[in-house]
Amino acid sequence: NAGVTQTPKFRILKIGQSMTLQCAQDMNHNYMYWYRQDPGMGLKLIYYSVGAGITDKGEVPNGYNVSRSTTEDFPLRLELAAPSQTSVYFCASSSFDPGQDTDTQYFGPGTRLTVL
Amino acid sequence: DAKTTQPTSMDCAEGRAANLPCNHSTISGNEYVYWYRQIHSQGPQYIIHGLKNNETNEMASLIITEDRKSSTLILPHATLRDTAVYYCIVRVRTNAGKSTFGDGTTLTVKP
Numbered sequence: 001n002a003g004v005t006q007t008p009k010f011r012i013l014k015i016g017q018s019m020t021l022q023c024a025q026d027m028n029h030n031y032m033y034w035y036r037q038d039p040g041m042g043l044k045l046i047y048y049s050v051g052a053g054i055t056d057k058g059e060v061p062n063g064y065n066v067s068r069s070t071t072e073d074f075p076l077r078l079e080l081a082a083p084s085q086t087s088v089y090f091c092a093s094s095s096f097d098p099g100q101d102t103d104t105q106y107f108g109p110g111t112r113l114t115v116l
Numbered sequence: 117d118a119k120t121t122q123p124t125s126m127d128c129a130e131g132r133a134a135n136l137p138c139n140h141s142t143i144s145g146n147e148y149v150y151w152y153r154q155i156h157s158q159g160p161q162y163i164i165h166g167l168k169n170n171e172t173n174e175m176a177s178l179i180i181t182e183d184r185k186s187s188t189l190i191l192p193h194a195t196l197r198d199t200a201v202y203y204c205i206v207r208v209r210t211n212a213g214k215s216t217f218g219d220g221t222t223l224t225v226k227p
């Protein structure tokens with residue numbers, strides 16, 4: 001299993017540009033998440049999804065959009081990039097089963113985004 | 117999710133046990149304690165979790181006090197590779213396992 005993969009690894013955007021951060025998982029997890037991490041800080045939840053076709057806002061959703069058309073993929077869209085969106089973006093997935101004693105989150109390697 | 121308090125940083129000598137504390141005095145009865153770590157800006161990695169009882173796995177041990185208001189993560193024989201930021205997270209195991217990450221404890225293991 002590749003686990004959680006993210007592309008690209010690095011990206012520099014100009015103010016006002018748009019881009020999509022890609023995230024894919026091959027563990028058949030039903031839950032997927034997007035976090036951002038600013039320098040020296042903890043992770044903040046942007047959006048999450050509990051299954052294909054279902055998404056919801058996290059703590060800091062403004063300026064971002066998501067979609068979940070398949071179990072495997074959960075892309076994050078930045079429509080009008082701003083310097084405040086300079087951050088490292090982590091995608092994660094997990095599988096919640098009430099009968100199991102674990103809902104461990106597995107994280108991707110991150111995308112480092114700079115907006116100038 | 118209950119709020120957690122962790123020291124900003126700690127040092128540990130290589131080969132010694134690293135004991136990382138976490139205070140969660142407002143924890144509810146159905147909230148679990150999870151520990152993750154993040155090595156040098158990589159994605160966070162799950163370590164261990166527990167509800168009431170002490171837990172041990174191949175990476176670490178988790179000691180939860182009887183009143184559940186605090187816990188300690190123990191790395192029994194710390195190595196240089198254990199240098200990382202350690203996050204203590206308290207949450208219910210709801211339908212969406214989203215976690216609130218604070219600023220964590222930066223553990224530095226020294227030779």
